Amino acid sequence: MKYEGIEDEAMFLKEFESLLECLKRQKGMCPEVDRLLESSAGQPNAKAAEKLRAHTEFCGECLWMLHRLMDGSSIPGEEGIVKQWSETDQRMTERMQQFLATRRPAPAAPALAVSQAAASVLQPAQPIAESARKPVVAPMPAVSQAIAASAPKSAQPSSEPVQKPAEAPAPARGRFRHFLRSPGLAYAACGFLLIASSFLLYTVATWQRTRRLQQIQIAQVREQNQALSREREALAEQNRRQEAQVMELAQRDKPVDWAYTNPFSYQITVHPQRPSAEHRGKKGAPVKMWTVKIPIDAQLLDLRINMEDNRQYGPYRIEISDESGTVVFEGRDLRKDGQGLLPLAIPKDRLEAKDYGLKIYYTGNDRSDWLAEHRLQISR
Amino acid sequence: MKKALLDDESLVQLFKETREEHYFIEIFSRFKQRIYVLSLRLMRNDRLAEELTQDIFTKVFDQINTYPGRDFYPWLVRITQKEYIGRIRGSKREAVAPPIPSTEGDGPILLNGRAYTADEMNLLCQDVLKPVEELGPEQKACFLLKYTDGYNDEEIALLTGYTIKQVKTYLQNGRRKFILHWLKSKKKSIL
Numbered sequence: 001m002k003y004e005g006i007e008d009e010a011m012f013l014k015e016f017e018s019l020l021e022c023l024k025r026q027k028g029m030c031p032e033v034d035r036l037l038e039s040s041a042g043q044p045n046a047k048a049a050e051k052l053r054a055h056t057e058f059c060g061e062c063l064w065m066l067h068r069l070m071d072g073s074s075i076p077g078e079e080g081i082v083k084q085w086s087e088t089d090q091r092m093t094e095r096m097q098q099f100l101a102t103r104r105p106a107p108a109a110p111a112l113a114v115s116q117a118a119a120s121v122l123q124p125a126q127p128i129a130e131s132a133r134k135p136v137v138a139p140m141p142a143v144s145q146a147i148a149a150s151a152p153k154s155a156q157p158s159s160e161p162v163q164k165p166a167e168a169p170a171p172a173r174g175r176f177r178h179f180l181r182s183p184g185l186a187y188a189a190c191g192f193l194l195i196a197s198s199f200l201l202y203t204v205a206t207w208q209r210t211r212r213l214q215q216i217q218i219a220q221v222r223e224q225n226q227a228l229s230r231e232r233e234a235l236a237e238q239n240r241r242q243e244a245q246v247m248e249l250a251q252r253d254k255p256v257d258w259a260y261t262n263p264f265s266y267q268i269t270v271h272p273q274r275p276s277a278e279h280r281g282k283k284g285a286p287v288k289m290w291t292v293k294i295p296i297d298a299q300l301l302d303l304r305i306n307m308e309d310n311r312q313y314g315p316y317r318i319e320i321s322d323e324s325g326t327v328v329f330e331g332r333d334l335r336k337d338g339q340g341l342l343p344l345a346i347p348k349d350r351l352e353a354k355d356y357g358l359k360i361y362y363t364g365n366d367r368s369d370w371l372a373e374h375r376l377q378i379s380r
Numbered sequence: 381m382k383k384a385l386l387d388d389e390s391l392v393q394l395f396k397e398t399r400e401e402h403y404f405i406e407i408f409s410r411f412k413q414r415i416y417v418l419s420l421r422l423m424r425n426d427r428l429a430e431e432l433t434q435d436i437f438t439k440v441f442d443q444i445n446t447y448p449g450r451d452f453y454p455w456l457v458r459i460t461q462k463e464y465i466g467r468i469r470g471s472k473r474e475a476v477a478p479p480i481p482s483t484e485g486d487g488p489i490l491l492n493g494r495a496y497t498a499d500e501m502n503l504l505c506q507d508v509l510k511p512v513e514e515l516g517p518e519q520k521a522c523f524l525l526k527y528t529d530g531y532n533d534e535e536i537a538l539l540t541g542y543t544i545k546q547v548k549t550y551l552q553n554g555r556r557k558f559i560l561h562w563l564k565s566k567k568k569s570i571l
Contacts, residue, residue, distance in 0.1 A: 012555050016562075019508045020527045026505045027528055033465045037458065057509055060524025060531075064540060065468055067521070068422050069461055085413065088430060092416070095434050096408055100401055103441065213394070221385055 027058035036062065040069035264298035266290075267341065269306040270360060272371045289355075289375035294348055296380065301351065305342040307360065309371060312336070317361040317368065318344055320376065322354065333363070351378045392452045396444045408437050411453070415460055422464045424541025432467070436460050468539065511561035519554035522547055 013020070031039075031052055039052050056063040268290050294301055307316070314335040321327045328351070331344045342360075356376045362369040386394070388410065395403035415436055419429035436459055440447075447455060515523055521540065525531045533551070537544045 009551075009555070012559075016558075019504065022501065022504050023508055023512075023524075023528045025501070030469065033462050036465060037461055040461070057512070058524065058528055060521050060526075061468060061529045061539075063524060064521045065465055067517070068464075071421070085416075088416065088426070089412065092412060092430060092433060093408075096405075096437060099434070099438055099441070100404070104401070209398070213398070216390075216394075217386070220387075220390065224385060 023058055028055060030059060030062050031055060036066060037069070040066055262298050263300040263302040263345070264294050265302040265304060266292050267304040267306060268374075269308060270372050270374060272307075272309050273373070287374050289377055291377040291379060293379045294351070299348050301346045301348060301378075303344040303346060305344060305360070306340065307336065307342050307371075309362075311362060311364070314342070315363050316342055316371075317363045318342070319357075319359045319361075320346070320351075321357045321359070323356075325357075328356070353378050353380050388452050389450060392444070392447060393449065396447055396449075399444075404441055407440070411456060412437070414453070415456060418457065418460055419464070422460070425538070432460065432463060435463060439463070507565065508562075510565055511558045514561045515554050515557055516550075518542070518546075519550045519557065522550040523554040523558065526551060 030036075031048075035048055035052065039049060052062075052066075056066060270288075273287070292301065292303075305318070314333075316331075316334045318331045318334060319327050320329040329346050334342050334344065336342055354377075356378065358372075358374045358376045359370065360372045362371050386406075388407075391403060391406055391410075394400075395407060412433060416429055416433045419432040419436070420426060423429045423432055436456065439459055440456065512520060512523065522536055522542075525536050525539065526533075531539065533544055533547050536542070536547045540547070542550070
């Protein structure tokens with residue numbers, strides 16, 4: 001066979017080189033990231049979907065990425081990896097802190113700028129004209145220009161003879177005289193005022209922003225509190241309803257512990273007696289009838305049957321059926337007690353005030369012998 | 381307490397407005413595990429997943445202005461997916477980029493010394509695709525990654541998360557199956 005042993009990669013490549021090359025050529029360009037993501041989210045248009053499908057027939061990379069993007073299932077060993085989360089978390093947090101440190105503005109920069117500005121402002125007093133010729137100090141160009149413009153013209157260098165101006169400024173008087181005569185001090189004071197006002201503006205802006213954020217947060221907290229209060233009230237109401245329901249159910253479904261309820265004991269003596277075939281199961285059959293009056297406060301009829309047969313223990317089965325023949329109560333595997341009585345406890349609510357049939361069977365030796373049939377009249 | 385009470389969207393909005401670091405730290409702490417698990421599912425490698433997660437949050441820090449203002453987590457997922465695709469495509473070796481087919485005009489296409497018309501080429505491709513379609517999903521992915529995208533076994537293992545042994549097995553079985561189906565189709569065409 002020509003292709004025997006061709007699973008070997010080198011042979012495979014040699015044999016199918018042309019075909020594989022054909023696949024490569026047909027692949028074309030991979031789709032844009034957004035197209036791929038749209039497709040993975042299941043929202044491409046029909047044309048794009050067809051184009052992508054045609055592409056992924058040839059492109060293992062796109063096929064695989066699409067499969068990965070659409071596959072939301074967990075991976076083998078994921079639980080173990082996630083269990084080691086604390087270590088991973090620590091590593092990532094450290095890296096993130098390093099990253100954030102690189103993005104923080106250098107803390108020294110503003111201080112340096114301020115000190116440079118202050119130094120330029122507080123430089124030794126020199127003639128204003130000289131300082132005005134110098135390049136304007138970078139941090140405060142407007143101030144420097146303003147000061148230079150406001151400087152007395154007499155200080156500026158000029159080839160013209162000095163003349164007294166027509167409207168010379170009034171000489172400085174009083175306590176500010178010295179201050180006004182010293183331009184360096186004026187310059188320093190302006191600089192100081194500028195820094196102080198900048199600082200004040202910054203403080204006010206920061207305070208306003210903080211206050212705005214606080215207001216937003218307070219509003220959110222208030223809203224959340226209100227939502228929580230509403231939720232709490234709803235839950236409390238629900239709780240109340242559920243408690244009431246639970247109490248009602250508990251009351252309704254409370255298992256009656258018949259052993260501790262008020263039993264009414266009644267003893268009857270039964271001789272093995274079966275009605276004749278013609279009367280069997282019919283009303284008016286000549287059988288013995290007992291009338292039992294159950295007191296109102298009794299919850300249980302404790303019927304004790306003195307079975308006068310020659311069997312010592314039993315077991316017996318007793319059926320109580322209504323007039324239609326429906327068995328309303330049945331006692332199985334009953335055995336005589338120490339006094340030779342068959343105990344049969346019947347809840348009161350199973351017996352209405354009417355006539356019932358009472359059938360007694362002996363069920364020993366894997367058979368059921370019908371021993372007696374009598375009637376029982378219940379009244380309240 | 382204040383940050384903890386804020387919902388995700390408000391927190392991100394605050395970070396977008398203020399660019400304050402503590403908001404970003406809170407965002408990072410809320411989403412890092414989810415993004416890490418997503419990255420892990422995409423990359424199938426814990427080291428690469430960590431790197432991807434780190435890069436995602438770096439991008440979030442730098443590009444928060446592009447956040448549209450709602451659905452932060454879907455936005456984050458989309459960034460992660462884009463970054464994943466970018467990484468996979470970026471890792472492809474330049475050397476394996478296929479030559480641009482000379483399909484302009486009606487001239488023949490030269491393939492390994494033989495000239496094909498465009499129709500012949502299409503027919504040939506359809507013939508090749510049929511056996512490829514018969515491969516199982518893992519076999520098909522490994523087969524195409526190897527023979528059309530030019531990845532080697534180690535790169536396929538890194539990309540898919542399979543072991544190298546698994547990759548070799550998928551490839552070997554894929555080749556065998558490909559040949560079987562190829563032969564079958566040839567027989568049919570002869571008959």
